[in-house]
Amino acid sequence: MFGYSDRLPALREAVRRFVDDEAIPRESPALAHDLNALEETTHLLRAKAREAGLYGPQLPAAWGGLGLSWRDRSVILEEAGRSFLAPLAMNCAPPDQPNMINLLTDGSPAQQQRYLAPLARGETRSCFAMTEPEPGAGSDPSMLQTVAERRPGGWSISGRKWFISGAVGASFALVLARTGEGATIFIVDADNPGYRVVRNIASIDGFQIGGHGEIELHDCFVGDDAVLGEVGQGFAYAQIRLEPARLSHCMRFIGRASRAMSLAQDYAKRRSSFGQPLAQLQQVQAMVADSHIDLHAARLMTWHAAAKLDANESIKHESAMVKVFVSEAVGRVADRAAQIMGALGMSEDAPVSMILREMRPFRIYDGASELHRSTLARRVFKESRAP
Numbered sequence: 001m002f003g004y005s006d007r008l009p010a011l012r013e014a015v016r017r018f019v020d021d022e023a024i025p026r027e028s029p030a031l032a033h034d035l036n037a038l039e040e041t042t043h044l045l046r047a048k049a050r051e052a053g054l055y056g057p058q059l060p061a062a063w064g065g066l067g068l069s070w071r072d073r074s075v076i077l078e079e080a081g082r083s084f085l086a087p088l089a090m091n092c093a094p095p096d097q098p099n100m101i102n103l104l105t106d107g108s109p110a111q112q113q114r115y116l117a118p119l120a121r122g123e124t125r126s127c128f129a130m131t132e133p134e135p136g137a138g139s140d141p142s143m144l145q146t147v148a149e150r151r152p153g154g155w156s157i158s159g160r161k162w163f164i165s166g167a168v169g170a171s172f173a174l175v176l177a178r179t180g181e182g183a184t185i186f187i188v189d190a191d192n193p194g195y196r197v198v199r200n201i202a203s204i205d206g207f208q209i210g211g212h213g214e215i216e217l218h219d220c221f222v223g224d225d226a227v228l229g230e231v232g233q234g235f236a237y238a239q240i241r242l243e244p245a246r247l248s249h250c251m252r253f254i255g256r257a258s259r260a261m262s263l264a265q266d267y268a269k270r271r272s273s274f275g276q277p278l279a280q281l282q283q284v285q286a287m288v289a290d291s292h293i294d295l296h297a298a299r300l301m302t303w304h305a306a307a308k309l310d311a312n313e314s315i316k317h318e319s320a321m322v323k324v325f326v327s328e329a330v331g332r333v334a335d336r337a338a339q340i341m342g343a344l345g346m347s348e349d350a351p352v353s354m355i356l357r358e359m360r361p362f363r364i365y366d367g368a369s370e371l372h373r374s375t376l377a378r379r380v381f382k383e384s385r386a387p
C-alpha cells in the first residue's frame with residue numbers, strides 16, 4: 001500500500017540481524033551514562049554497520065549513504081530503533097541526522113566539504129543549539145536571548161544554551177542567534193575560544209552520545225562564512241529540520257517501544273501468578289492489546305506522513321498530529337510493558353525501564369504535546385478544516 005522498494009525486505013533482514021547480533025549484545029546500563037564508552041562503542045559498531053552495507057540509510061548515495069525513500073526509511077529506522085545503539089552505529093541518530101539535513105539543504109559547497117563530509121563519514125559529531133535557560137527560548141523560539149552582532153569580517157555571538165544533545169565532544173554546533181529582527185544559524189567550531197561546554201546535564205534518558213550539554217558563548221567571533229544559508233532565515237531553517245527530525249524520532253521510537261512490549265509478552269508467557277500465566281489474565285491481555293493498537297496506529301500515521309514526504313507534499317499539519325500521537329503512544333506502550341514485568345520492569349536488569357525513561361522526554365522536545373495541540377487547533381479554526 002505504501003510502495004516500498006524491492007530492496008527493502010533484504011535490507012530489513014540485514015538490519016534485524018545487525019541489531020540482534022551486534023547492537024543489543026553490546027548494550028549495558030553502564031554504557032547508558034558513560035559518554036566515553038558510548039563514543040567508543042559507537043565507533044566500533046559504525047565500522048561493522050559499514051561492512052554490513054547498512055550505513056547512512058537516510059543519506060544520499062553521493063554522501064556515502066543508502067539514499068532510501070522516506071517510506072523505506074520508516075521501516076529501516078524502526079528496525080534499527082529497537083536497539084539504543086544501532087541508530088548511532090548507522091549514523092541515523094539525532095542530532096547529527098537532522099544537522100546533516102540542514103547542511104545538505106542550506107549549507108554552501110564550502111560548508112558541506114568542511115562540515116558535512118566528515119559528519120556523513122561518521123568521523124565527527126555535531127549539535128544543534130537552540131534552547132536556552134530562562135528567560136530565553138524554549139517552546140517559544142521568539143524569546144531567543146543569544147545575540148550575534150556584526151563585527152568587521154564576521155559576527156560576535158554571546159549567550160547561553162542548554163539541553164543541547166550531543167554537545168560534549170561535538171566538533172561543531174549549529175547555533176541559533178538573534179540578528180536584528182530575525183534569527184540566524186551560525187556554524188561554530190567547538191575549539192572557538194568563545195565557545196565552551198560548561199557541563200553535561202544529567203537527564204532522565206540515557207544512551208545519548210555527547211550527553212545534553214549546557215553551552216556558554218562569550219564574545220564568540222565567527223567569520224561571515226559561518227552563516228548557514230541566509231542571515232535572518234534561522235527560524236525557517238530550524239523548521240526545515242524539525243519536521244523530518246520528528247518523523248525520524250517516531251520511526252526509531254516505534255521500534256524501541258515494540259521491543260519493550262515483545263519483552264513484556266515473553267515475560268507474561270513464562271511468569272505465573274495464582275496458578276495462571278500472566279498472559280491468561282484479562283487485565284494483562286488488555287494492556288498487550290492496547291499496546292498493539294497504539295503501535296499499529298502509530299505506524300500507519302508515520303508511514304502516511306513518510307509517503308507524503310516522498311510525494312513532495314507538505315506534512316505541516318500531519319507532522320504535528322504524528323508527533324503528538326506517537327510520542328504519547330510509545331510512552332503508553334513502554335509504561336504498560338514495564339507494568340507487566342513487575343519489579344523486573346523497574347530494574348536495570350532489563351532494558352524496559354530505560355526504554356520507558358527514554359520515551360518520556362519525547363513529549364517535550366521537538367515541540368511539547370501541548371504546543372502542537374494548540375497550533376493544530378488554531379490552524380483548524382483559521383482554515384475552517386473539516387475533522
Ligand SMILES: Cc1cc2nc3c(=O)[nH]c(=O)nc-3n(C[C@H](O)[C@H](O)[C@H](O)COP(=O)(O)OP(=O)(O)OC[C@H]3O[C@@H](n4cnc5c(N)ncnc54)[C@H](O)[C@@H]3O)c2cc1C
Nearest residue numbers: 128129130131138139163164165361365366368370371374
Ligand atoms: C532530552 C532532551 C533533549 C533535548 N535536546 C535539545 C537539543 O539538542 N537542542 C535544543 O536546542 N534543545 C533541546 N532540548 C530542549 C527542548 O527543545 C525544549 O525542552 C523544548 O523546546 C521546551 O522548552 P522548555 O524546556 O524551555 O519548556 P518551556 O517552554 O518552559 O515549557 C514548559 C511546558 O509548558 C507547556 N507549554 C509551553 N508552551 C505552551 C503553549 N504554547 N501552550 C500550551 N502549553 C505550553 C508545555 O507543557 C511545556 O512542556 C532537549 C530537551 C530534552 C528534554
